Amino acid sequence: MSKRITLKDLDAYYGSFRAVEGVTLTIEPRSVTAFIGPSGCGKSTLLRTLNRMHEVVPGARVEGEVLLDGRDLYAPGVDPVLVRRQVGMVFQRPNPFPTMTIRENVLAGVKLNNRRIAKADAEELTERSLRGANLWNEVKDRLNLPANGLSGGQQQRLCIARAIAVQPEVLLMDEPCSALDPISTLAIEDLIEELKQDYTIVIVTHNMQQASRVSDRTAFFNIAGTGTPGRLIEYDDTRVMFSRPSAQATEDYVSGRFG
């Protein structure tokens, strides 16, 4: 299921402002890759270029290539809607659909694009996705209640269940734990560990311990100053990045000396 992502000389713009410049890197399938760096260095922007959510912002555009197993997501004629079905996303703030029930939330993506699903299959998929997101036991008795009755951590796991229900190739997570307590955070970190058996996972985080705990590879981004584009400084195995990085800026950042 999971696929390799290759970025080639990628620039991302908001109007005329270049937020990210010249990023080239390869993300391995069935692994967890962490994006770290100071605020404003373009981590979220870069993440959103991987499922073409960047262009949802008016005036935003991308130059360069993003290859998913060799196919360019930005080639002419590629439908962003289809890209987003293959590359799922979990946001910083939990965002279940407030008027839908828990079950409807899980199935929301599956029912898009006029797809129909038999009732028995829907039951099965709901359970499988919720189990996959470690939420099944907590919500199995209230699948028909509104999703906004759940706690923040449960809502975030519901969003993960919703994202994996459509069986994407890649799962993008933008600071998925930043609105959560330590226990929910641990639950989600465990979940990421399990999900990487099946998915290519890219996670943005400000939490160095989290990056070192969950990720296999880490990419460090930085900006020279406000208003300048973010660049990739160093990209390596997480263990290397946190023990003996080759760039001074990386070492300063992971050891908490700035940013």
Added chain:
Amino acid sequence: MRSPRRLGDRLFSSGALAAGLLILVVLAAVAIFLVAQSLPALTAGGTDLPAGFTSFWSYVLPLVFGTVWAAVLALVIAVPLSLGVALFLSHYAPRRTARALGAVIDLLAAVPSVVFGLWGITVLAPFVQPFYTFLSAAFGWIPLLAGPVSGTGRTILTVAVVLAVMITPIITALTREIFLQTPRLNEEAALALGATRWEMIRIAVLPFGLPGMVSAAMLGLGRALGETMAVAMVLSPSVVVSFFLLRSENPTTIAANIALNFPDSYGSGINVLIATGLALFVLTFVVNAVARAVVGRRGGGKGL
């Protein structure tokens, strides 16, 4: 420990309270006036009523029917149109187009109803008359559209179109504002799942905006119920219950009926007209209460 309340706070809160009370007092005064003046009419016999009516209720019933019928027809036309335009403005049109169109719509909302009435008589009615003839010829088997077709085009359907044109701007403006308030997070959640733009609107924008859409429609309905001039000018009135859309005999509305008959009324005739006004008052009240119940049950409070 109580902190001393500042002068500004005190002024503002008593000002707000006074304003709130004033509204209640005015409403109560209107209600008392209506009830007091209506009482004689409720028991009125044949001599006090216009020719052909034996009791007040047989007189007011067709008027209530005409009022609701015209307003509902107008709403049936106006709501889909308004929602379409509002969605176009909030989620499809380029920003500059949306702003220009929005300004035009706000302008339309400010046109006085007499103007719409004139337009209805002089432009719309003659224009639609041939269509009515065609409609009745082709679809006359549908009871609503049965003939004989009015020769002037001045029918309840024309009134409904005029009313719809009048209430469309207000419904559009309100719902556009509501659609624009949809949380970005919910819209992006839908898009990130692979929703097309329309699907995003269906699963994120419309559910969020539903309570506001109902409120906006009810506001439009309220305006249509009370509209006087446009109806009085377009229709040649008769007090009947009739569902036919294209015939020359059409039910009239309470407000239009009052406007047309008040100048020639005296004595208990005035009480009868005021009593029909009370009926309109109650009707509007019921519509608003129903709207609130609908919005409340959806766990709303969002939007409007």
